[in-house]
Amino acid sequence: MPFRSAGLVLFGLLSLAVPSRAGDLLLSSEVVASGLTLPVYATAPAGDERLFVLEQNTGRIQLVKAGEVQPTPFLDLSAQLLSGGERGLLCLAFHPAYDVNGRFYVTSNVLNGDLVLQRFLVDPLDPDRGLLASAETLLALPQPFPQHNGSMIAFGPTDGLLYMSTGDGGSFNDPFDNAQDLTSLLGKLLRLDVDGPFPYGIPAANPFVTEPGARDEIFAYGLRNPWRFSLDARNGAVFIGDVGQGGREEVDLIRPNSPGGQNFGWRCAEGTLCTELGACACPEPQLVDPIYEFDHNEGCSIIGGYVYRGSDIPELQGTYFFGDYCTSRVWSFTVEAGVAVEVQERTLELSPPGGSLGFITSFGRDGRGELLIVGYLGEIRRVTPAPLVADCDGDGISDADELAAGNAFDVNANGVPDECEQLLTGTTFVEGQPAQLDLIGAQPRQPLAWFVSLRGIGPGPCFLGGSICMDLKPFNVGGPAPDLLLLAITLADASGAASLPFIVPPGIPSAAFQVLLANGQNSSKSNPIQKLVQGP
Known part of the structure; x- marks a missing residue:
């Protein structure tokens, strides 16, 4: 066109x-x-x-x-x-x-x-x-x-x-x-x-x-x-x-x-x-x-x-x-x-x-x-x-001081400690071609659960007794299939970053993704993202 x-x-x-x-x-x-x-x-x-x-x-x-x-x-x-x-x-x-x-x-x-x-x-x-x-x-x-x-x-x-x-x-x-x-x-x-x-x-x-x-x-x-x-x-x-x-x-x-x-x-x-x-x-x-x-x-x-x-x-x-x-x-x-x-x-x-x-x-x-x-x-x-002194985690120590002391990571070099961002991004999705999801902001070696929904972003299922709810629409609530598809479980690296490479399957117009950062009742979630799949 x-x-x-x-x-x-x-x-x-x-x-x-x-x-x-x-x-x-x-x-x-x-x-x-x-x-x-x-x-x-x-x-x-x-x-x-x-x-x-x-x-x-x-x-x-x-x-x-x-x-x-x-x-x-x-x-x-x-x-x-x-x-x-x-x-x-x-x-x-x-x-x-x-x-x-x-x-x-x-x-x-x-x-x-x-x-x-x-x-x-x-x-x-x-x-x-x-x-x-x-x-x-x-x-x-x-x-x-x-x-x-x-x-x-x-x-x-x-x-x-x-x-x-x-x-x-x-x-x-x-x-x-x-x-x-x-x-x-x-x-x-x-x-x-x-x-x-x-x-x-x-x-x-x-x-x-x-x-x-x-x-x-x-x-x-x-x-x-x-x-x-x-x-x-x-x-x-x-x-x-x-x-x-x-x-x-x-x-x-x-x-x-x-x-x-x-x-x-x-x-x-x-x-x-x-x-x-x-x-x-x-x-x-x-x-x-x-x-x-x-x-x-x-x-x-x-x-x-x-x-x-x-x-x-x-x-x-x-x-x-x-x-x-x-x-x-x-x-x-x-x-x-x-x-x-x-x-x-x-x-x-x-x-x-x-x-x-x-x-x-x-x-x-x-x-x-x-x-x-x-x-x-x-x-x-x-x-x-913004406050004159950035302290995103509210611990009384400025972000700049934590980064300078090596007590926080800043993989994307934007001046904000990654733990305050939990930022999920993805490459361009082309049918049949390699793609990758990238996450920053986790704790070092933290377990990560990567979820996908083909129905898009919206209110999703809750875990841990309702303490955390995903932002991905479930496939079929109450049906025989799972509410969400679990792509993989991985560990964050020593800087709290992680990547998930895969091949984009055919026949999918778009997909939405979100990562659950596991830590018991203190678990958290990344931002959701939705990716449009382009033709080969």
């Missing part, structure tokens, strides 16, 4: 995304809320010290104060919600004049499966309570399939208009070509004036208001599943994380003051890869290339993030953060002349020591504009500057 372009975006661009180097700004993260049930978004009105967290399947907008989830949710939409899979409670946006008019907006899937945009009011007598009875449905979109709903909503910082993303309606290859169809609102970025006549007004500057047959709400199109997008709080630039199908995950950019009308290519193209689907030509000058993309050897479901405009870390001003759901990885870059530069992977810095970010479902901003990371396993973390 041909690429859409060879010059603007290169396949495998993530090879440039390296961990922070000596002299770079180092980051960390801190827990601001935990114990939530499958959270998918966190936000707050400007200047508000509270945090509002959406739980996808319960239908609750939970209220967090001083790190504590309150016993009564801000709003409970469970009675109207259809949840499961990609459906449920999806997003929340507060009106720019929320402190005056009390209006907030929610997207969700209602009982008939429609994707709906609703407006609610806060209780004028109780700021911790949204009024369910105030609900007004502004837009209802029938969904032909359960997947690819979108649906992010956010107000533009420069125009005060509401932007809303919609997926292509689901299934494989967008069978109805919704994303390219300007008579459909699916597979689009919409721009609405919710202060206009009910249910909403059409901004006069929307790009298709004069095109016969086209929907006036559309601001940009050619999107597959733009689960999360954001607008730069300083200049209104739009960054869209569009989830790919089988080959590419992409970040799309709409520059500040753009008139809109961009076609980001789906289903004619997935990232810069032409699919040979749909009626539009590819490559085609009218198709707008992503500003950044990666393939499924690096991740499998992009989570669009935010440009940092907080005040706690001034060195990060203008830096865009994004991640991946399947691998819980985080990267950042800045933009110069429409090009992503200074790409860095931030996963190790932002993950808790020896752990992961718990399947990232979203990024968010608190009331002060500080960056949040939402983990599907129930934890919300705030990005912070």
Whole structure:
């Protein structure tokens, strides 16, 4: 398959995304809320010290104060919600004049499966309570399939208009070509004036208001599943994380003051890869290339993030953060002349020591504009500057001193003791060819159990009386076959590193791996990785 372009975006661009180097700004993260049930978004009105967290399947907008989830949710939409899979409670946006008019907006899937945009009011007598009875449905979109709903909503910082993303309606290859169809609102970025006549007004500057047959709400199109997008709080630039199908995950950019009308290519193209689907030509000058993309050897479901405009870390001003759901990885870059530069992977810095970010479902901003990371396993973390003296294992001895004294190993020479990383990586997987998994961060001579799942990354079986649970989906829970396949049991070498070479078998499209580091009740696990198998 041909690429859409060879010059603007290169396949495998993530090879440039390296961990922070000596002299770079180092980051960390801190827990601001935990114990939530499958959270998918966190936000707050400007200047508000509270945090509002959406739980996808319960239908609750939970209220967090001083790190504590309150016993009564801000709003409970469970009675109207259809949840499961990609459906449920999806997003929340507060009106720019929320402190005056009390209006907030929610997207969700209602009982008939429609994707709906609703407006609610806060209780004028109780700021911790949204009024369910105030609900007004502004837009209802029938969904032909359960997947690819979108649906992010956010107000533009420069125009005060509401932007809303919609997926292509689901299934494989967008069978109805919704994303390219300007008579459909699916597979689009919409721009609405919710202060206009009910249910909403059409901004006069929307790009298709004069095109016969086209929907006036559309601001940009050619999107597959733009689960999360954001607008730069300083200049209104739009960054869209569009989830790919089988080959590419992409970040799309709409520059500040753009008139809109961009076609980001789906289903004619997935990232810069032409699919040979749909009626539009590819490559085609009218198709707008992503500003950044990666393939499924690096991740499998992009989570669009935010440009940092907080005040706690001034060195990060203008830096865009994004991640991946399947691998819980985080990267950042800045933009110069429409090009992503200074790409860095931030996963190790932002993950808790020896752990992961718990399947990232979203990024968010608190009331002060500080960056949040939402983990599907129930934890919300705030990005912070790293401590001035790095001590990843908390033993009171700095990492630098431990490495200098030879009391810790640093196989990958990144300045972080390997015991704090437990980093599992793998080479490229080609059918019938040698491949290798590599692990650092174990204890010298520690027993290692290497597991594989063909179903991918997700909640997996638990061992040791439930004290440790794997992040690999089981093959068939309760069936005659094992939940996971044990590839091998090996020992780490004297530096706590280990490798597992093998030949990639035929007929496997992808595989997910994780290592159990055995140490009795103190056993731990590596990060999970998923590898796409390429043809011979």
